[in-house]
Amino acid sequence: MDSQTIVAPMTPMGVSAVAALRVSGASVRRVVAAMFGKKAVEKLKAREACLGTARHPETGKVIDSLLYIYFEAPNSYTGEDTLELYPHGNPLIVRDLLQAIRSIEGVRLAEPGEFTRRAFLNGKMDLTQAESVADVIHSANRAELENAHRLLSGTLSKKIATLAEQVKDISARLELDVDFAEEEADPDYSGWQQKFEGIRQSIETLLNSFRSKASLSRIPLAVLYGAPNAGKSSLVNALLGEDRLLVSSIPGTTRDFVEVRLFLDGGEIRLVDTAGIAEQAADELDALSMKKSKEILEEADLKILVVDGSSTTSLEECADATKADIIVYTKSDLQSAEQTKEQAKRVEGSLCISSKSGEGLAELKRAMNASLFKATEKQEDIWITSEREKACLEDAIAGIDRALDLFKTNPAVELLAFEMQLVRRALQSITGEISSEDVLQSIFAGFCIGK
Template sequence: MDSQTIVAPMTPAGVSAVAAIRVSGSKVREVVRLLFGESAFKNLKPREAKLATARDYRTMVGDDRKTAQVIDSLLYIFFEGPNSYTGEDVLELYPHGNPIIVRELIQVIKSVEGVRLAEPGEYTRRAFLNGRMDLVQAESVADVIHSANRDELRNAHRLLGGALSKKVKTLTEQVMDISARLELDVDFSEEEADPDYATWGVKISAIRESVESILKSFKGKAAVSRLPLAVLYGAPNAGKSSLVNALLGEDRILVSNIPGTTRDFVEVRLFLDGGEIRLVDTAGIADKATDALDALSMEKSKEILAEADMKILVVDGSLDERRETRDESCASCHPENGVEKENVIARNVSDEAIHPDFVVISKSDLLDERRETRDESCASCHPEQSEGSSESCLHISSKTGEGLADLKRAMNATLFKKTENSEDLWITSEREKTCLEEALAGIDRALNLIRTNPAVELLAFEMQLVRRSLQSITGEISSEDVLQQIFAGFCIGK
């Protein structure tokens, strides 16, 4: 392993209240001496937060340290190896988040002989090489950082906590036990009776079942990390753009009373309880296009609707004739019989191929006073009673905020459905998947040998291959090329 000390920012570039810089290696104490002086160097204690003024002592005049240029007043913490993230001496600095300060601190730290800028993923790589974590846990660090929803984040934390590593370690020990017994049979094959292959078959089959179970849990990162897509659509001027702005809590999209203001679909990111989603505001879909550009806009809207995980029809409630003439007993509004929803869809969707998953009645603040005297028991008129059921029509006001919380709950329930086995973990690494496939292939070859040609030597050889495949998952066996491929995808500072 490289013996040089490394330094890098742990926070993204840009202005912030606080930034973070990490230094790891044998020169950490020299860095403390250079930045904070001899007293700080002599009184350095592990895991103790210190407030100090960092100076560039290269600029001092003579022996007068007060003449050295001030870089920043900051907090720093020293972690003594091996009880640190990397297993080496580590210094973490927390200056103000001014890029000039961060850059100057790094330049001064790099002036210490034997200190260089860290490469992507080098801190985690050193943590792996120093035995602070195995390869599964090291890979999961990136998953924790880049998880797009709560389920994915929980799974990444399970992996980082060693849940998969424990399973693989147990399987490896079982394989090693079988291998040891097989090799013992090879050594004493001429002195003892034939081995009990039926017993070996049962044990190896049990291992196969466990390996296959882990392998079936694989979910590609592209699929897992894909943000769910919710699309708002409806007639021109139905209030879609206003609804997007209301959901975001800011004026992100241009809003106008003129129909057709939105000509192309606009995509934003919205955070729900379950995670982040893509929310798309589309151009209005009318019965007939007013011109060629309008026709193209509607075609684009239909294309994005075809990709949607949730299609939300937005209907202008102030123009909805059905609501103007509805039964005062509110019988037509009951969502359990689907009457109102289906009638609203029929009146507002000309293309039968575009069936909404959810219907929103917008501009509820403009509706007539009959809403104030409606039947209080009507669930569809009171979205708080329906708990965001996708079978009802929600009444929304982008101006007053009415119904927004219920809409968010409904979107969250549809886009982040709870799985039955929420405690189970899954793997996302193609490398781990390949190792498991190799182990499974070796097990199948061993089982086939037991059925057709039970030669102990061949059986022992195949189980050795299975063991190596399992050990490759956690990094007990790894090559430089594999490590380079894994950590090259990490960000600098991690």
């Protein structure tokens, strides 16, 4: 492992109240002395927040007044001496701090994922947990985030370790038979096939739980559609809590579909406001707008029909009404209480909304969340997201299948022992007990700098 001390920002570039930087390696105490003075090193205590004035080691120029915390090895994220600095979140300050720390001998900028890679190499986490760090950062919805936390806590690692131990026990007994093959009669294989099949089933269960990161990171699409002037743009603004879209009493104000991001309890979604769909197009531009609205509607994960609740238009008169997953009657503030109740009775599960007063918005958000983020997983369930882990599980199953075939054709103990060795190596590769430099480089190169 590289003996140099590394430094990188832990927060993205941009203006904020506070930023964060991390320094890790043998030269951390030297960094403290160079930036805050020798007295700061003498007073340094692990896990104690200190307020200090950071100065450039060469010019003595003040960079910022900030908090810093020292973590003594091995009780740190990386297992090395670590320093975390929390300056004001001005990008100029962050840049000056980075340049100042890098000017100290033996310190360089960290490579992508290098802090987590050092944590793995120093035994702070296994490879499965290290990969889940990226999942925790990039999870697009709550279910994915909870799964990432379960992986980070070692739930999958424990399952893999149990399977590897079972295979190891079988391998040891097979290899013992190999050593004494000339002294004993043919080995007794009764019950062995059932053990192999049991391990195979456990591995297959994990393999079947695989979900690609591409499918998980896809943000669900909800589309609002309906007749012109039904109140779609006003509804989008009300859901967002801000006047994002242009609203007018003139029908046809929205000519193209407009996409915004909305956060629900389950995660982030794409919310699209479309141009109104009428029975007859007013002109060529109107016809083109309606065509694009219908095209984006076909891509939707959730179709929300918006109907002007203050008009006399019936549901049967609304274009594409049968496609709707949710029907929303808007402008309930313009109706009497009796009219609103009557409106809601028209279709089971329909909602009456007032974008002006906020009535019904919470119910709509709950309905959208229930549709787009269905709770299909039990709390203790996990799924794997790593293509590398999937390939290792496939290799393990292939080895067991070859062993099961041997039972039918040539159950030579030497061949069975060899196949089970391959199965065990495949399982150990998942957690990193067996890993190559190429594998590590491939994993951590996809991390952001600072993690």
